[in-house]
Amino acid sequence: MSISSVCVYCGSADAVPDHYKTLARDVSTALAQHKLNIVYGGGHVGLMGVVADSALRVGVKVIGIIPEHIKSREVQHTGLTELHVVPDMHTRKRMMVERADAFLILPGGLGTLDETFEILTWKKLSLHNKPIIIYNYQGYWDPLLVLIERTLQDGFSQPSDRALYQVVTDIKGMFEILDENGKAQIATMTGRM
Numbered sequence: 001m002s003i004s005s006v007c008v009y010c011g012s013a014d015a016v017p018d019h020y021k022t023l024a025r026d027v028s029t030a031l032a033q034h035k036l037n038i039v040y041g042g043g044h045v046g047l048m049g050v051v052a053d054s055a056l057r058v059g060v061k062v063i064g065i066i067p068e069h070i071k072s073r074e075v076q077h078t079g080l081t082e083l084h085v086v087p088d089m090h091t092r093k094r095m096m097v098e099r100a101d102a103f104l105i106l107p108g109g110l111g112t113l114d115e116t117f118e119i120l121t122w123k124k125l126s127l128h129n130k131p132i133i134i135y136n137y138q139g140y141w142d143p144l145l146v147l148i149e150r151t152l153q154d155g156f157s158q159p160s161d162r163a164l165y166q167v168v169t170d171i172k173g174m175f176e177i178l179d180e181n182g183k184a185q186i187a188t189m190t191g192r193m
Contacts, residue, residue, distance in 0.1 A: 003131075003178055005037040005063070007100030009115040010047035011108035020107050023137050024050040027106065030171045032058030036178075039100040041092070042066030042084070044077035047106060052077050065095045093118060102131040102178060107140045116144075123164050132165040133177050141167070 008031075010024060024047040031038065032055040041048055042064025055062045061081040067089055076083060086092050093115065105116050122128055134141050145167065151157040168174045 003036065003101040005039050005061075005100050005102075006031055006178070007039040007096050007103045008051050008106060009103065009108060009112050009119075010040070010051060010106035011112055012041070012043050012046040012048050013109060014046050016046065016107075020047060020137075021050050023047075023135075024106060025054045027051075027104070027135065027171060027174070028054035029058060030175075031055065031104075032060040034175065034178075035060060037061040037063065037081075039063045039065070039096050041096075041111075042071070042076055042080070044075045047108065049075075049077065051106075052080060056080070063099055065092045065099070067092050097122070097128060097130075100130070103133065104174065105132070105134045105141070107135075107137055113144070120164050124161060131177055133174055134165055134167045135174065136167050136169050 008028065011020070028038065028051040037060050038051060038055040040051055040062070043049060043066060044052065052062050052064065056079065062077075063082045063084070064077050064080045065084045065086060066076050067086055069088075071085060076085070084095060086095060097119070103119050105112065116134070119128075119132055123130070123132060134145070136142065136145070148157065148161075152159060152161065166177050168177065
């Protein structure tokens with residue numbers, strides 16, 4: 001299966017420096033210009049809203065998936081190609097995995113960390129083998145990468161876990177990974193997620 005859609009995990013907070021919003025716009029626009037559809041959390045705030053609006057301007061499909069209980073908090077985006085309001089967070093996460101061929105992690109907060117560790121864990125458990133890209137913009141994810149290395153150092157993780165994800169610092173690197181990982185080799189087992 002060729003990559004046709006990318007799930008973007010990113011922050012929903014508005015009160016962040018503008019350069020993060022510029023990053024979200026540039027990355028989303030580049031993905032859309034390469035005809036890659038966007039799957040994301042369905043909000044219209046923070047980097048989430050920037051990602052959605054930037055891709056919509058280019059004209060690709062933008063699929064939002066948002067739980068009923070947080071659609072007011074994250075202010076659901078009403079102008080998407082598809083908006084799925086689901087009953088809970090687990091349904092949201094499973095649908096995002098089902099609808100995406102790759103995962104891109106931009107700067108974000110606790111919710112983004114939650115999604116990041118869950119998608120990494122599901123890959124480790126062979127529930128999917130889709131590419132996971134950590135976009136380490138201006139070293140934002142350095143502390144996370146150091147923490148992962150500490151789990152390896154102390155034996156809580158295995159050296160092979162480094163292959164679960166790839167780290168990039170620019171859009172060119174992102175596309176190199178997407179191009180080289182163009183096919184998923186096993187079926188996604190969302191029934192076990």
